[in-house]
Amino acid sequence: MRKSSIFTFLFVFLLMMLGxxxxxxxxxxxxxxNWWGAxxxxxxxxxxxxxxxxxxxxxxxxxxxIRTLKNEAERRIPLATGDVIPDIVRTEGPAFSVEFAASxxxxxxxxxRKKYDWxxxxxxxxxxxxxxxxxLYSMPLGYETVFLWWNKDLFKKYGWTQPPNWKSxxxxxxxxxxxxxxxxxxxxxxxxxALGTSGFIAINEWWNNISFENYAGHDxxxxxxxxxxxxxxxxFVEAVEKLNYLWQRGYxxxxxxxxxxxxxxxxxxxxxxxxxxxxxxxxxxxxxxxDFDWDWIPFPSWREGALCSVVLGLGTSEAxxxxxxYPDEAAALLNWIxxxxxxxxxxxxxxxxxxxxxLKPSDFPKGMDPRKTRFFDFxxxxxxxxxxxxxxxxxxxxPKSNEHWYTNIENVFVGKMTPQELMDGFQxxxxxxxxxxxxxxxx
Amino acid sequence: xxxxxxxxxxxxxxxxxxxxxVIIPSVATIGYSSFTRWNLLDKPIFIGLDNYIRALxxxxxxxxxxxxxxxxxxxxxxxxxxxxFFIALLVGRVTKMQTFYRVVFFLPVVIASVVTxxxxxxxxxxxxxxxxxxxxxxLSFTLPTLASPNTALYSVLTADMWHxxxxxxxxxxxxxxxxxxxxxxxSELEGAxxxxxxxxxxxxFLKPTIIFLLLMTxxxxxxxxxxxxxxxxxxxxxxxxxLSTYLYKLAFHNFEAGYGSALGVLLTLFSLFxxxxxxxxxxxxxxx
Numbered sequence: 001m002r003k004s005s006i007f008t009f010l011f012v013f014l015l016m017m018l019g020x021x022x023x024x025x026x027x028x029x030x031x032x033x034n035w036w037g038a039x040x041x042x043x044x045x046x047x048x049x050x051x052x053x054x055x056x057x058x059x060x061x062x063x064x065x066i067r068t069l070k071n072e073a074e075r076r077i078p079l080a081t082g083d084v085i086p087d088i089v090r091t092e093g094p095a096f097s098v099e100f101a102a103s104x105x106x107x108x109x110x111x112x113r114k115k116y117d118w119x120x121x122x123x124x125x126x127x128x129x130x131x132x133x134x135x136l137y138s139m140p141l142g143y144e145t146v147f148l149w150w151n152k153d154l155f156k157k158y159g160w161t162q163p164p165n166w167k168s169x170x171x172x173x174x175x176x177x178x179x180x181x182x183x184x185x186x187x188x189x190x191x192x193x194a195l196g197t198s199g200f201i202a203i204n205e206w207w208n209n210i211s212f213e214n215y216a217g218h219d220x221x222x223x224x225x226x227x228x229x230x231x232x233x234x235x236f237v238e239a240v241e242k243l244n245y246l247w248q249r250g251y252x253x254x255x256x257x258x259x260x261x262x263x264x265x266x267x268x269x270x271x272x273x274x275x276x277x278x279x280x281x282x283x284x285x286x287x288x289x290x291d292f293d294w295d296w297i298p299f300p301s302w303r304e305g306a307l308c309s310v311v312l313g314l315g316t317s318e319a320x321x322x323x324x325x326y327p328d329e330a331a332a333l334l335n336w337i338x339x340x341x342x343x344x345x346x347x348x349x350x351x352x353x354x355x356x357x358x359l360k361p362s363d364f365p366k367g368m369d370p371r372k373t374r375f376f377d378f379x380x381x382x383x384x385x386x387x388x389x390x391x392x393x394x395x396x397x398x399p400k401s402n403e404h405w406y407t408n409i410e411n412v413f414v415g416k417m418t419p420q421e422l423m424d425g426f427q428x429x430x431x432x433x434x435x436x437x438x439x440x441x442x443x
Numbered sequence: 444x445x446x447x448x449x450x451x452x453x454x455x456x457x458x459x460x461x462x463x464x465v466i467i468p469s470v471a472t473i474g475y476s477s478f479t480r481w482n483l484l485d486k487p488i489f490i491g492l493d494n495y496i497r498a499l500x501x502x503x504x505x506x507x508x509x510x511x512x513x514x515x516x517x518x519x520x521x522x523x524x525x526x527x528f529f530i531a532l533l534v535g536r537v538t539k540m541q542t543f544y545r546v547v548f549f550l551p552v553v554i555a556s557v558v559t560x561x562x563x564x565x566x567x568x569x570x571x572x573x574x575x576x577x578x579x580x581x582l583s584f585t586l587p588t589l590a591s592p593n594t595a596l597y598s599v600l601t602a603d604m605w606h607x608x609x610x611x612x613x614x615x616x617x618x619x620x621x622x623x624x625x626x627x628x629x630s631e632l633e634g635a636x637x638x639x640x641x642x643x644x645x646x647x648f649l650k651p652t653i654i655f656l657l658l659m660t661x662x663x664x665x666x667x668x669x670x671x672x673x674x675x676x677x678x679x680x681x682x683x684x685x686l687s688t689y690l691y692k693l694a695f696h697n698f699e700a701g702y703g704s705a706l707g708v709l710l711t712l713f714s715l716f717x718x719x720x721x722x723x724x725x726x727x728x729x730x731x
Binding site: 072073076079080099100102103104105197198199200201254255256257258259260261264268273399400403407408410411413414416417 | 482483484485564567568569570587588589590591592595673674675676677678679680681682691692694695696697698
């Protein structure tokens with residue numbers, strides 16, 4: 001009895017070892033891809049897993065993707081130390097990818113660009129801005145823009161002129177109606193624009209995009225980014241003066257934008273204390289739940305001749321670690337994002353990521369908010385037309401110049417710096433970054 | 444000799460750990476990065492003392508951050524110290540529910556800074572916070588708090604000190620309870636009143652604790668980071684910038700790790716000033 005027990009035990013043990021061995025062999029063959037992103041909303045992250053990662057793993061059974069969320073500083077450390085993990089790393093946009101590419105810590109992607117025919121799939125501007133010295137280094141995971149969002153119900157209730165009806169006048173464009181509407185809103189003891197930068201000072205740059213593109217105009221901004229027009233020239237100083245005018249009159253968060261957060265600003269909009277917001281399309285998810293009628297519009301021009309149909313940018317870029325053991329598999333995962341319009345449509349509908357590919361209305365899930373559907377249609381047309389496509393600062397401006405602007409605009413607001421001084425400083429830093437090749441390619 | 448070797452053997456794990464996470468990075472910061480132009484990704488380029496010259500001569504933000512840190516140290520080594528001391532004296536006299544008061548006053552110390560920061564942001568909120576209270580009681584002004592460069596730093600300081608003073612109180616209370624009651628009885632026999640007992644008995648006995656807490660508080664305030672970063676990110680402009688927040692932005696956002704390291708070294712040197720003072724007083728037997 002005792003002998004048979006020992007044999008039974010040994011037999012079971014051998015079987016277990018055999019099983020473990022089979023399992024470990026299969027695990028050895030499985031490639032683990034590490035993909036590091038930024039912390040965000042849990043629901044959106046879950047959607048990314050379902051739409052991208054799960055389907056990819058199903059299509060590539062020998063690859064397993066581990067998605068880890070790390071902050072900006074944490075994501076840079078393994079690149080600095082030459083670690084093999086992560087395989088794919090998020091950068092804060094092409095302006096930051098330039099620094100990574102110059103330091104040779106991310107992989108050139110030209111080989112994969114040809115292999116997967118990305119030029120045919122992805123919007124040309126999105127690929128171009130992701131290049132460094134003519135070579136593609138990062139992939140545009142999601143594109144975005146900054147809009148004027150307004151509360152249609154509140155505008156109707158008080159009889160304010162709805163933004164699409166603001167009149168363009170010679171010499172002033174829509175500026176007069178903008179100011180008149182703000183005055184009327186204030187008369188009702190409401191705040192025209194909700195903005196909150198406390199806790200994330202870079203939010204100021206949303207208004208930078210508006211003031212530069214809508215007052216100076218797309219052509220002037222383009223010339224300045226190409227180094228042909230100094231940033232401290234009169235037109236840009238005037239653009240800052242216009243923005244400062246809005247702020248000093250209390251039109252923007254009643255001069256309290258530095259004391260409230262972006263969530264607070266959204267709360268002001270949601271509670272109908274502020275009928276307008278300037279924010280990005282990544283906030284669609286917050287808008288769809290509002291219990292009043294709202295809509296979006298590209299911010300109307302502030303000056304006659306200042307042509308800008310919409311500003312375009314990439315909030316998320318993905319690059320491959322130069323030390324990755326699986327660059328081919330990492331590229332396959334990146335390609336997965338662009339290889340199916342239906343998948344792209346679902347991603348755009350359920351997350352903040354809008355793949356820069358042509359998406360037709362039939363690509364989106366049924367029941368999507370029509371204002372969001374209209375947005376995708378609008379963006380696809382604008383991307384294709386290339387007329388008046390403006391630049392968002394976090395994509396097309398070099399990082400130190402940008403940081404100078406969004407930090408020191410607050411000094412302008414509180415009277416510690418003049419618009420001229422702000423732009424003189426901006427020009428000085430830009431000149432240096434321009435000489436170092438830190439300005440992303442301009443379309 | 445053998446006993447010494449065994450002692451070193453026991454110390455070895457801690458020593459290795461300390462070397463790896465404190466000494467080597469510190470030496471690397473001073474020698475490897477603070478004298479270089481380094482973006483954290485590429486190979487550093489040696490530039491001698493340029494980073495230090497830039498900080499001390501050319502960088503206006505460094506000056507703002509340095510002055511702000513001085514204000515932080517002065518504020519932290521006064522108000523929370525006095526408050527901690529006097530509340531400890533009061534709580535020490537309480538016989539009933541003393542633990543309750545200790546817990547209540549100590550509670551802010553253990554709350555995560557991000558929670559406290561957000562809580563105070565709510566209090567300072569121009570539309571819903573304390574200003575709404577003012578409006579409700581008929582006062583028509585708006586407290587500028589975080590939106591004004593004149594008040595932003597002090598608003599953050601208030602939140603930070605609120606979180607810290609309870610720590611001082613608990614340490615003072617523990618020290619007070621170490622004083623032998625016989626000393627108070629003797630002074631009473633000599634006819635000392637409450638104030639005289641405080642001056643001639645309590646404070647002399649608390650001197651090591653006071654100096655220790657002063658040092659601790661000064662050094663803690665020098666490396667303050669979280670409240671400013673959570674509540675203002677150094678703004679408006681750079682009005683509430685501290686050296687720690689500034690060097691973090693430089694190193695991890697602006698790709699200027701070399702310059703950020705130089706600021707870190709300057710901050711350490713400034714901390715050493717306080718530590719040397721502490722060591723000096725300690726050697727003197729706590730006599731100032």
